[in-house]
Amino acid sequence: MLSKTIEQVERIALRMEPRRAIGLLSSLPSSAIEAMQRARFRRTLRLAATRSSFYREQFKRYGINLRKIEHPSQLGDFFTTGEDLRAHGAEEFLTGHADTAFETTGTTSHVVKRAFFSQKEINEIGRTSALALHLLCLRREDRVLSAFDCSFWISPVVVRSAFQYINCFHVEAGKIEPLEFYERARFYRPNVIFGEPSWMVRLSEIAEARGAWPMKFLFAGGENITETARYMVERVWSAPLYLNYGQTESFGAIGVECKQKNGYHRNDLNFIFEVVDEDEEGYGELVYTTLTRDVMPLIRYRSTDITRLVDEPCACGLFAKRIGKIRARADEMVVCGMGNVGPWVFAEILSDALAPGADWQAVIKNDGRRDVIELSVELEDLRHQGEIENRVRANLRERFADFWRNHEMKLYDLKVNVFARGSLRGGRKLQRVVDERQMLMRRVV
Numbered sequence: 001m002l003s004k005t006i007e008q009v010e011r012i013a014l015r016m017e018p019r020r021a022i023g024l025l026s027s028l029p030s031s032a033i034e035a036m037q038r039a040r041f042r043r044t045l046r047l048a049a050t051r052s053s054f055y056r057e058q059f060k061r062y063g064i065n066l067r068k069i070e071h072p073s074q075l076g077d078f079f080t081t082g083e084d085l086r087a088h089g090a091e092e093f094l095t096g097h098a099d100t101a102f103e104t105t106g107t108t109s110h111v112v113k114r115a116f117f118s119q120k121e122i123n124e125i126g127r128t129s130a131l132a133l134h135l136l137c138l139r140r141e142d143r144v145l146s147a148f149d150c151s152f153w154i155s156p157v158v159v160r161s162a163f164q165y166i167n168c169f170h171v172e173a174g175k176i177e178p179l180e181f182y183e184r185a186r187f188y189r190p191n192v193i194f195g196e197p198s199w200m201v202r203l204s205e206i207a208e209a210r211g212a213w214p215m216k217f218l219f220a221g222g223e224n225i226t227e228t229a230r231y232m233v234e235r236v237w238s239a240p241l242y243l244n245y246g247q248t249e250s251f252g253a254i255g256v257e258c259k260q261k262n263g264y265h266r267n268d269l270n271f272i273f274e275v276v277d278e279d280e281e282g283y284g285e286l287v288y289t290t291l292t293r294d295v296m297p298l299i300r301y302r303s304t305d306i307t308r309l310v311d312e313p314c315a316c317g318l319f320a321k322r323i324g325k326i327r328a329r330a331d332e333m334v335v336c337g338m339g340n341v342g343p344w345v346f347a348e349i350l351s352d353a354l355a356p357g358a359d360w361q362a363v364i365k366n367d368g369r370r371d372v373i374e375l376s377v378e379l380e381d382l383r384h385q386g387e388i389e390n391r392v393r394a395n396l397r398e399r400f401a402d403f404w405r406n407h408e409m410k411l412y413d414l415k416v417n418v419f420a421r422g423s424l425r426g427g428r429k430l431q432r433v434v435d436e437r438q439m440l441m442r443r444v445v
């Protein structure tokens with residue numbers, strides 16, 4: 001069997017040192033990787049159908065004949081959602097013995113989602129992540145300080161596992177105040193720092209005022225970052241800031257940027273990716289199926305993130321294909337008087353209006369006559385409200401002609417509210433676009 005041979009090659013490759021492993025994996029033709037994906041998918045499907053009570057019942061309810069299914073797209077309108085995880089509980093998804101679990105709350109619900117894993121899975125994901133970090137030039141002689149939040153969060157465990165295979169020196173600070181981190185970090189002379197994007201921006205503001213030190217790269221995960229904020233971090237440290245894209249449910253390992261920083265190289269060894277409900281540009285919701293999880297496999301899991309699959313080769317030459325930049329969360333896309341808008345629209349309007357790292361949020365309301373977009377922004381000096389309003393309107397007019405036309409036609413009102421720095425964000429994540437009209441409707445239903 002071709003897929004068996006390929007699996008053996010992959011297993012051997014992942015046990016080699018990273019440089020040789022990447023070379024060996026690059027030599028596999030994409031048809032071979034696809035054959036391996038299909039074999040792994042069928043195995044995952046059988047495992048889920050026999051051991052997970054959730055999938056057993058769902059497959060029966062949807063009348064799915066497993067013998068005929070070779071690819072997730074053949075499952076029609078069957079999907080797994082975050083809501084399924086919340087409503088049924090992770091236990092109904094389990095197919096094997098779990099060694100550990102992690103949690104995520106997301107931006108729209110306070111009910112946690114839990115994902116369970118085995119130690120074997122942690123080791124495997126560590127090996128794959130080590131390859132990605134090797135491509136970013138993380139080496140044995142480097143000194144890493146990580147400020148990833150250790151509280152129920154998956155990322156610290158994944159990177160700790162990856163560091164074992166690279167053998168670099170590393171210290172875990174946890175997510176502490178950036179100023180305290182700055183003062184205590186210097187002793188260890190780290191040349192690589194891991195943290196969440198918004199935390200990294202605050203650390204960089206401190207370093208800009210007090211002095212930066214030589215850095216090889218910075219690595220952020222857990223949320224998105226604007227290109228303006230990324231540029232600020234890179235300027236302060238004179239080093240690149242790379243992003244990882246993942247979710248707790250996916251084991252944090254969906255994709256990682258290369259030095260081109262133009263999309264995330266996706267992990268086709270461990271997942272099959274699909275994009276559903278595509279628009280004319282190919283953007284839609286990312287849906288993934290796990291291929292190598294024994295404890296809690298997920299089939300056609302809706303990520304709620306809007307992006308596209310990029311199959312054209314990357315300038316870096318790496319064999320792994322890409323996922324484009326994440327445009328928005330599906331639940332943050334809003335159809336309103338302004339048009340069909342998502343966070344990227346407001347990020348673009350505000351891109352040169354706010355200080356790097358200043359938070360913002362757009363709330364869509366309705367005053368009974370028309371939709372009202374309330375744009376809340378953080379400012380250093382609240383007396384600059386008038387200037388910000390002017391800039392926002394000018395940017396809207398110049399960059400989004402359609403949305404501006406709707407404004408001229410009085411299809412919506414646009415208001416700008418200003419707040420002090422650091423006051424908008426309550427938890428780790430901030431929901432960028434909130435549709436309060438929808439919430440009112442939900443409450444009525």
Ligand SMILES: [Zn+2]
Binds near residue numbers: 258259314315316317
């Ligand atoms: Zn690349």
